[in-house]
Amino acid sequence: MDKAETEAIREVLAGNRDAYRVLMDRHFCSVTRVAFRITGNEADAEEVAQETFLRAYNKLPSFRQDSAFSTWIMRIVMNTAINLVERRNRDLSYHAPRIVDEPSAAEHTVRVADRQAGPEDILLNSEAVSMRRAAMDELTPMERTAFTLRHMEDVPMTEIAAALNVTSNSAKQAVFRAVSKLRRSLAPVAGGLR
Amino acid sequence: MKHFSEEELIAYQLQESPDTAAICSHLENCSECADLSESIAETLRIFSAEPAPQPDLECNWQRLRSNLSVLTPERRRGFELMRWRWVWPTASLATAMLILLTVFGVLFHRGGETKRNVAVNGHGPITVEPTDPAIANHLDAAERLLTEVNNTSGPLDDATREQAHSLLLQNAIYVRNARDSGALAEAAVLENFGRVLTTLDNESPTQHSTWRLRLEMNTSGLLLDIRILRQNDDQSQGVSQ
Numbered sequence: 159m160d161k162a163e164t165e166a167i168r169e170v171l172a173g174n175r176d177a178y179r180v181l182m183d184r185h186f187c188s189v190t191r192v193a194f195r196i197t198g199n200e201a202d203a204e205e206v207a208q209e210t211f212l213r214a215y216n217k218l219p220s221f222r223q224d225s226a227f228s229t230w231i232m233r234i235v236m237n238t239a240i241n242l243v244e245r246r247n248r249d250l251s252y253h254a255p256r257i258v259d260e261p262s263a264a265e266h267t268v269r270v271a272d273r274q275a276g277p278e279d280i281l282l283n284s285e286a287v288s289m290r291r292a293a294m295d296e297l298t299p300m301e302r303t304a305f306t307l308r309h310m311e312d313v314p315m316t317e318i319a320a321a322l323n324v325t326s327n328s329a330k331q332a333v334f335r336a337v338s339k340l341r342r343s344l345a346p347v348a349g350g351l352r
Numbered sequence: 353m354k355h356f357s358e359e360e361l362i363a364y365q366l367q368e369s370p371d372t373a374a375i376c377s378h379l380e381n382c383s384e385c386a387d388l389s390e391s392i393a394e395t396l397r398i399f400s401a402e403p404a405p406q407p408d409l410e411c412n413w414q415r416l417r418s419n420l421s422v423l424t425p426e427r428r429r430g431f432e433l434m435r436w437r438w439v440w441p442t443a444s445l446a447t448a449m450l451i452l453l454t455v456f457g458v459l460f461h462r463g464g465e466t467k468r469n470v471a472v473n474g475h476g477p478i479t480v481e482p483t484d485p486a487i488a489n490h491l492d493a494a495e496r497l498l499t500e501v502n503n504t505s506g507p508l509d510d511a512t513r514e515q516a517h518s519l520l521l522q523n524a525i526y527v528r529n530a531r532d533s534g535a536l537a538e539a540a541v542l543e544n545f546g547r548v549l550t551t552l553d554n555e556s557p558t559q560h561s562t563w564r565l566r567l568e569m570n571t572s573g574l575l576l577d578i579r580i581l582r583q584n585d586d587q588s589q590g591v592s593q
Contacts, residue, residue: 175420182413191404200405207407211416213509219423220506237496241511244493248518290399300492308366310401315368323499328579330368337362341395 196239293343305336507557
């Protein structure tokens with residue numbers, strides 16, 4: 159593990175909580191990005207990132223440092239984000255406003271429309287975003303996590319498997335299932351399955 | 353001509369295939385597979401990465417800092433580990449016997465209605481009937497919870513225990529549904545999972561509680577059964593589509 163990170167952890171464990179800032183500066187952006195990929199919105203991503211760093215801090219005394227801090231915290235963020243998505247899925251009322259799906263609401267905005275685009279482009283853009291989001295909502299949290307991290311973040315399959323605490327084969331299968339489901343979800347607009 | 357499956361072509365498009373050269377040359381000669389491969393590539397293009405937001409580090413640090421307590425390193429308690437040394441092998445033996453009896457009990461009581469539903473390790477698809485899509489989520493959650501149980505060295509954290517609590521009620525519903533539909537093997541696996549959840553929900557966490565749970569309830573074997581159910585569920589959904 160990186161020397162500066164080892165030193166920061168040692169200081170935190172010795173009672174200097176400000177030393178945790180070193181770890182946060184290094185990893186908060188990547189943790190937020192992963193949380194954003196899994197939850198699909200900015201507000202939840204920040205909430206997950208905060209919770210992740212708090213959980214990591216509280217678990218730091220039991221962190222054995224035989225793996226990198228980045229791998230360890232990635233595992234925590236994935237689990238935290240998946241738990242949040244599952245909680246949201248259980249709370250049906252959370253989905254109610256999303257049917258309207260106006261990307262102007264801050265927590266729903268995942269894509270900024272081109273200011274130069276005409277009304278038709280904006281409409282097509284928002285429809286495309288809605289379709290993608292609806293297709294992603296069909297995935298289980300595990301499939302969504304494995305797929306977005308592998309395809310959008312280029313995280314190696316072994317790392318995803320380690321973070322999700324499943325075998326590499328299970329992680330691979332989750333990605334394959336996700337792609338297959340997404341392809342089927344888009345089939346009606348793409349002119350049917352080929 | 354041997355065609356490649358959708359899964360093999362997905363692996364190819366994600367650069368995870370061990371047969372890249374063979375698939376590549378096949379795609380040049382087979383329009384059917386080439387179309388399917390292009391459809392997968394198109395799907396991946398549609399779901400390519402969108403820009404992610406940049407968090408405000410200073411603001412987030414100030415928010416986080418106010419929640420941080422001052423830490424001290426955890427001390428190892430070797431003595432307690434020694435004290436429990438002989439309890440676990442005995443408990444695991446008793447658990448293995450109990451599981452064997454349960455499995456035999458389930459098999460002998462199946463009688464009456466015969467269904468193509470066998471969720472015992474190593475057997476094929478358990479059903480060709482349409483399944484409840486929500487069960488896939490439940491099995492995913494179960495798989496993750498059990499892997500957490502199997503890999504955690506100390507007590508489980510609050511979030512995991514909270515998740516076990518929320519899964520408990522859902523699990524009871526899936527057990528009842530499985531029983532009602534005659535899927536006795538599925539019901540038996542979910543019932544075992546329910547016992548793990550009940551224990552997690554009711555016992556206070558100690559240094560050894562997770563370890564004891566693993567031994568007494570054979571969570572590794574249960575995880576394998578859940579994975580088989582998951583796989584069978586996928587296969588049956590594939591058949592129904």
